[in-house]
Each structure stands twice: as C-alpha cells, then as structure tokens.
Amino acid sequence: MIKQIFSDMDGTILNGSGEINTKTADFLKEYPIPLTLVSARAPMEMEFAIDELGLTGPQIAFNSGLIFEKSAHGITKLLSHPIPHDLAINIIDFIKKEFPKATISWYTANSWNVFEFNEDVDYQVRLTKRKYHLQTEIGKEDIYKIMILDVKEKITRPLTAALRKNFPNLVNTKTTGPKYCEITSCKAIKSSGIRYIQKMRNLQKEELIAFGDGENDLEMLKEVGVSVAMENAVNEVKEIATMVTDSNEEDGLVTALSKIGPSQ
Known part of the structure; x- marks a missing residue:
C-alpha cells in the first residue's frame, strides 16, 4: 500500500x-x-x-x-546541508575565470542572489515569479545552491563537465535541463x-x-x-522507472x- x-x-x-495544471x-x-x-x-x-x-x-x-x-x-x-562557504567562493571564482560569460546565481535559505540582471535572470524571474537580489560581493550567509543560467544553451554541458573534473566528490553538480547547471552540497x-x-x-x-x-x-x-x-523525462530516467506516465x-x-x- x-x-x-x-x-x-x-x-x-x-x-x-x-505552474500546476488545474486538473493536477x-x-x-x-x-x-x-x-x-x-x-x-x-x-x-x-x-x-x-x-x-x-x-x-x-x-x-x-x-x-x-x-x-x-x-x-x-x-x-x-x-x-549548505555548501562549505570557502568552497562555494572557490567554485564561483573558477566559473568567473573559465566561463566569464556565465550567469551566476547563488541561493541562501531565503534569497536568490545575482551579480547582474540579463536575459538569463529575466527568464528565471518569469518562470519562478521571484525577486532577485543584485549583489556586488558574496556575503557570509550559508549558500545552499550555486546555479548557472544558460538560456541560449551554449555552455551548460562544458561548464558542468569542467566543474565535475575540477571539484570531484566535493559538491554535487547536476544539469536540470539544458538551461541549468546546479551545484549543491555533496550531502x-x-x-x-x-x-x-x-x-x-x-x-x-x-x-x-x-x-x-x-x-x-x-x-x-x-x-x-x-x-x-514522466513522458517528457530523459531516457536515463525512463530506463530505470517502474512505469512511464503522461x-x-x-x-x-x-x-x-x-x-x-x-x-x-
């Protein structure tokens, strides 16, 4: 049961x-x-x-x-389980150096933070309907997630590969669709x-x-x-699932x- x-x-x-469909x-x-x-x-x-x-x-x-x-x-x-603070800063510095055009966001428990407003941030605002906070530097609050937005879908894969190579076993680096690379604690x-x-x-x-x-x-x-x-799932998910739905x-x-x- x-x-x-x-x-x-x-x-x-x-x-x-x-959004959630009304029927659902x-x-x-x-x-x-x-x-x-x-x-x-x-x-x-x-x-x-x-x-x-x-x-x-x-x-x-x-x-x-x-x-x-x-x-x-x-x-x-x-x-x-936040990302260790010094590690989070090192990762952000690495992304800035190796992928200077990347749109970097970081999340505390209560805020979404960005260095600049651009089309990537605008896309996320329209999707989540949440307010962003423009920052010039990273504060001392716990960081739970670093997110790279890539609306044009040009750097997500190479950036994800570079992070996994340079920070192995220190954080979890996942793609959540072609527009997102998300980094969280290894836990x-x-x-x-x-x-x-x-x-x-x-x-x-x-x-x-x-x-x-x-x-x-x-x-x-x-x-x-x-x-x-889900029917729209990636093949790896469909292959291990008990069933596939609409x-x-x-x-x-x-x-x-x-x-x-x-x-x-």
Whole structure:
C-alpha cells in the first residue's frame, strides 16, 4: 500500500509555464496520501505550490540540501546541508575565470542572489515569479545552491563537465535541463531526503512512490518501491522507472495515481 508520494517540481508536477495544471492541483488536494515536493528549487520558489496544494508536512529543497516545514511564521529547518562557504567562493571564482560569460546565481535559505540582471535572470524571474537580489560581493550567509543560467544553451554541458573534473566528490553538480547547471552540497542528494522522511514516518520502501523527469531525479527514483517517469523525462530516467506516465503538460501524476490507486 502506498503511504507517501514524492514528486519533483519542474518538468513533473509543474507545466512548462512553471505552474500546476488545474486538473493536477484539484486531484492532489483531494488525494488521501501525503505529498512531499523534492526539488532543486529554494523554499521561496516552492511556497506557491505548497500553498496551492495545501501541503503541511516536510518538503525537500536544494535536492535535499534543506528539508523544511512551512508555516505562517516562515520555514522551520529540519535538516540543513549548505555548501562549505570557502568552497562555494572557490567554485564561483573558477566559473568567473573559465566561463566569464556565465550567469551566476547563488541561493541562501531565503534569497536568490545575482551579480547582474540579463536575459538569463529575466527568464528565471518569469518562470519562478521571484525577486532577485543584485549583489556586488558574496556575503557570509550559508549558500545552499550555486546555479548557472544558460538560456541560449551554449555552455551548460562544458561548464558542468569542467566543474565535475575540477571539484570531484566535493559538491554535487547536476544539469536540470539544458538551461541549468546546479551545484549543491555533496550531502544534498534527493535520495537522502527520501530516506530522512522514510525514517521519520517509519515507512517501508514499497510504501513509497516518486515522480521525476531529470538527471537529478535518478537517485530518488531508485530509493522508492514505485518509480514513475514522466513522458517528457530523459531516457536515463525512463530506463530505470517502474512505469512511464503522461507528460507534465498532460497531468501525468493524475494518470499514474489514478491507475495505482491509494490502496495499492
């Protein structure tokens, strides 16, 4: 019997406009099984979905770099794995030197920070509907994610390869689609967030279901009893999934959960 749902956000529960389809939202609000969002996004970029779906339990941000609960008073951190500060600065300096045209963002628990406004930042603003903070230097707050935006899709792959070569085993460097390279703590792996909530709720692997579409969902999908790939997922995700459902534009979560049923 399924007792816990985990879902990626972009490309999975969200459509291409960064919103939840009305059919999916209505279905999930009435579905009798707890849902945890598991995302590379920051908590502030997840809030609209948490509120729209009426979620009350723990949620997973920054690929498990931060597990939190949202309330009227803000967020409560349950588990926190920021990037070591000196390492984060070294990575940003490396990107500036080797990829001078890269658009660099970094996230604290409560803010999205950029060095300049350009078409990449504008794209992200329109997608997430969040405000950015222009900075001239990096502050002392914990950094949970460094993100490289590449709307023209020219440097994501070579930059990701360079980071993996020069900072092996020190951070997790993932592509989340052709426009994004995202760097998080080496402890920030989606599967670790799944295990945290599994232990907290005393659940078995076969009682867990997860939905995903991208490279950074692979570890999560291997951690659950039923793994579901979206039709729009990359081939690597489809190859390891228990089943493939409709795309994020076609309410794929609704299709799969309707077939499986809450009593499976």
